[in-house]
Amino acid sequence: MNKLTLRSNIFVKSFHNIRVIIYEDHRCILNVLKTAKDAQVLKAATRLVYFDKHDDAKPPLPSAHRLAKIRSATTTQEEFWQFVEWELSPLDDDWLITGMELDLISDALLIGGEILHNVPNPPLTHTDSGGRQHHLFVESHIWDGLAAHGWLVDLARKGELQ
Numbered sequence: 717m718n719k720l721t722l723r724s725n726i727f728v729k730s731f732h733n734i735r736v737i738i739y740e741d742h743r744c745i746l747n748v749l750k751t752a753k754d755a756q757v758l759k760a761a762t763r764l765v766y767f768d769k770h771d772d773a774k775p776p777l778p779s780a781h782r783l784a785k786i787r788s789a790t791t792t793q794e795e796f797w798q799f800v801e802w803e804l805s806p807l808d809d810d811w812l813i814t815g816m817e818l819d820l821i822s823d824a825l826l827i828g829g830e831i832l833h834n835v836p837n838p839p840l841t842h843t844d845s846g847g848r849q850h851h852l853f854v855e856s857h858i859w860d861g862l863a864a865h866g867w868l869v870d871l872a873r874k875g876e877l878q
Contacts, residue, residue: 723747723797742772742808746800749820751793761822764815771826773834773842773852776814777805780845783817809834816842816850823851827858 725740726748737748745764752758766772776783778799786799804810815821832838838854855861861868 719751742768743800743804743811743814746804746811746815746818746820747793747797749815750796750818753820754793761816761819764812764821764824766824766826767828768826769828770809770831771812771829771833771835771852771854772809773812773840774805774809775834776810776817778803778814780817783814784845787818812852813842817844819844819846819848821850824853826852826854827861828856829854830856 726744727738729736729738739745739748745766749758749762752762778786782803786796791799800811804814812821812824826835829835829838832854834840835852835854838852840852842850842852844850855867860866863869865873
């Protein structure tokens with residue numbers, strides 16, 4: 717994972733033996749997740765928590781056929797990075813569903829989402845081309861989760877909120 721520092725605008729740091737990866741562009745998360753999966757740091761698609769004003773859940777710009785090819789092929793880091801950079805939307809608005817289609821992201825929680833063009837009635841359920849269901853939950857603010865009976869602390873609703 718430290719090799720990511722060789723790429724532009726990606727920094728790998730350590731804080732109390734926890735690896736922190738800082739990247740500049742939204743869709744670069746896919747490069748980080750693919751690198752982690754290839755290095756077996758991640759064994760399966762990950763649950764993602766992200767903070768953004770926009771949902772970034774637009775349907776993928778690449779065709780379903782192209783996504784299936786990328787998902788099933790063994791791509792080099794360079795080939796995958798070229799795919800992310802040149803075939804995904806330059807507006808950074810389709811990386812989330814693309815990550816689900818590529819089996820890099822299982823479910824996601826968006827905190828701070830205000831502009832929800834692609835998720836008008838959260839939560840969003842997305843069934844990928846392999847038939848797997850993914851969910852995108854939206855919360856307005858982290859403090860809402862920490863408030864009395866908030867979604868992070870309400871033990872009475874643990875099963876429902878998990």
